[in-house]
Amino acid sequence: MRKTARCLTTTLLLSVCALACTAPTGRSVTECIAPAAPGGGWDFTCRSVGRVLSELGLVDGTVQVTNIPGAGGGIALAHTVTQRGRDRHLLVAASPSTTLSLSQERFGDLTERSVRWVAAIGSEVGALAVRSDAPWQTLTELMEYWRSDPGAITVSGGSTVASQDHMKVMLVAREAGIAPRAVRYIPFDGGGEALTAMLGGFVDVFSGEISEMAGQIEAGAVRVIAVLSPERLGGDLAGIPTARESGYDVEWITWRGFYVPAEIADSTYERWVDALTRLESSPEWGAVRAANRLQPFFVAGDDFTRFVNGQIEEFRSISREIGLIQ
Helix, strand or coil, X not given: CHHHHHHHHHHHHHHHXXXXXXXXXXXXXXXXXXXXXXXXXXXXXXXXXHHHHHHCCCCCXXXXXXXXXXXXXXHHHHHHHHHCCCCCCEXXXXXXXXXXXXXXCCCCCCCHHHEEEEEEEXXXXXXXXXXCCCCCCCHHHHHHHHHHCCCCCEEEECCCXXXXXXXXXXXXXXXXXXXXXXXXXXXXCCHHHHHHHHHCCCCCEEEEEHHXXXXXXXXXXXXXXXXXXXXXXXXXXXXXXXXXXXXXXXXXXXXXXXXXXXXXXXXXXXXXXXXXXXXXXXXXXXXXXXXXXXXXXXXXXXXXXXXXXXXXXXXXXXXXXXXXXX
């Protein structure tokens, strides 16, 4: 694992060198980095939060969104650490995919202490979906078919192998008696690309979050066969059963939040904490959250740092349990 981590560090740094020549310098515009291609959860986080920050006057002008896909968020993290360490105008979107990769040391020498954790401003639940014309109406039907032929099903997700979207489906597979390592998972740079692959018939199942497929649900293009929540969601999603109802004791709550460069001044860090605290309590953010089926979830500042550290330890334990790390 250590040798792999060192190789990954080299790869990340080479990728960052390629980005450095185009990185904004000497500017005061606020930037939010989405560590994936457009269309996924990190992209949504940057664009929605950036818009409300601008509307409320919590930043000067508009927020520029920059997509830096690669290595499940690793390229964006390395870029932040090596090129933007003192950039007081920079936010970077994060989620449990970030903390899961850190728990498995997938970013080489970069750790949770390489950045400063600002806040989580909402959450959603993991979900598994198939095309609307797929032969499986329920999670039980899918898993029975899958058990009969473990190599017959392919799954797409918007994060790397052994990261968030992969972990969700491996946990469900384990509950169904399918070896987690037998899961045929195909990673994409963002949930938008992963969902498109399923809709195009290239894979059978999409592992992601509800917000990533909201438009396709409304269009009738996908069938969500399970949400990985403690209880059913409300509104027009109330008819979707939880995985637990189907006999698979798996939950996955995806928080949406941000980190900033580690070398910024404490006063700048506190201003970011204050800005996101004010955003989270605003009616404007409440409307965005409701429209995109996000749940209230807010942790900021030192409390968020402690939360992140605790989640990394928890994910490290789970990763060992299912054989992803030693």
